[in-house]
Amino acid sequence: MSEVRFEVGDLTDVRFCTSPLWETVFSVRAYADPGRFPALSPWFRAVREALAADAAGAEHWAYLAEFVRPGSWMPDFLTPPPPGRHGDIREELAGVLATSPATVRADILSCAKWTPISGTARAAADRPEDVLPKLGTAIEAWHRIAIAPHWPRMQALLDGDIAYRTRQLSRGGLRLLFETLAPNTRWEGDRLICEDPWDLRLTVAGRGLPLMPSVFADRRLLCTVRDESQPAGVYPVRAVGTLWSAASGVGGAALGRVLGPARAEVFTLLIGPATTTDLARRTGLSVGAVSQHLTALREAGLARRARHGREVYYEASSVGNELLRVNGLA
Known part of the structure; x- marks a missing residue:
């Protein structure tokens, strides 16, 4: 079980946003596990066709998949929440490339607490200053193949979800909002409880809590891993079956x-x-x-x-x- 702790002032800093970077990174893991996302079969089909004609794109996906694997944690530096309501992939990617080597190393190694990290990820942690340019190129290429052609459709669905959540917040407050974000979430006093196997302990501590609906999150609210990172949560978008x-x-x-x-x-x-x-x-x-x-x-x-x-x-x-x-x- 994981939990996100709030102080009184933190409750006014819960906000919603969308992030093409988050969707790009999350989709890497989803593409490796299509059985978990039956509603996205048109997306899987379109991406497979695109990769069949783009050998370099397949290599970029394979490289990213060394850092973003099904059933494992993801390094927080790959998914910083956007500062505004709508993220811009170029600005978000620039933020990734500006990550300090110390943060890259700490974020990668923190993922080993849950499952062993790949040899590629371990090598990147040893030389973090070398990994960012290659990751940036791979993310940009994968975004072009897997997300950009579908982004207007995805953005519309995500915005519709945010409208629904905002109405929930106005009608029932944070309790109603948090208890309906995902099947594994509930609100207890001053904390958001997530029924999961990871045992994370995160504190908002005046930093705000961006919440992002995602096409590629399923069943669970997913949070940043390290308490030193900007807190953020990603939850499954409603009505994903209507995306196509x-x-x-x-x-x-x-x-x-x-x-x-x-x-x-x-x-x-x-x-x-x-x-x-x-x-x-x-x-x-x-x-x-x-x-x-x-x-x-x-x-x-x-x-x-x-x-x-x-x-x-x-x-x-x-x-x-x-x-x-x-x-x-x-």
Whole structure:
């Protein structure tokens, strides 16, 4: 069991953000273990095809996989949380390359507390000043192959999740937020408890706690490993099965015969909050076309909308959610 300890002032410094760097690094581990991510089969297929035509890309993945392996901890310096709401891969990668050799060494060696690190990682810890340029090149190449072609779709899903979590926070406070982040989390007094085998003890200590939804996190909240690192948590994004439209399945096909294929696709994506722009990115439809479909769905009682700040979010109504459920889409 792991825990993240808070002091009174820390509770106001919980924030949400998205990070293409985190998704890039996490996806290295996911690609090595596709059985854990059945909803991402279109992504695995697309990446395999890209790597088949890019031998250098396959080598970059293999190198990164020496540091980011299934079932093992990851060095914290590879995944610093972004300072703002949306990370920029170039700025995040520059932060990685600026890591001090002492931090690189300590972060790599800390991973050996859970599982043995690879020979490549051990050699990198011995000469940390030499490893950063090679890691930077590999991350940049893997991002170009595995994440960049899909990032607009992923970003829209992640932003929709953050909208949902923000509403939870306003309705039920930190307890509701933390107890629904992942199946293994709960809130106890002044600490976030994570049911896992790692026995980490982290303190926020005035440094803030960035929380990031991730396409490539499954079942657990994942935290930074060393207490000296900036605390951060990554949790599984909601509705990851809609990343590639659920409308192509059996239930979606049935709805398509009733609503029309395009409207059914928009409807199946309303399992989580999304803006008109988000839905346009994920479906490839124009904003105007998405708006027309949303109007029709609202008039039919299948969707609702709510304003949060400057954004208007749409999601399935209670009737709509039941319709998605009976069709196996929710």
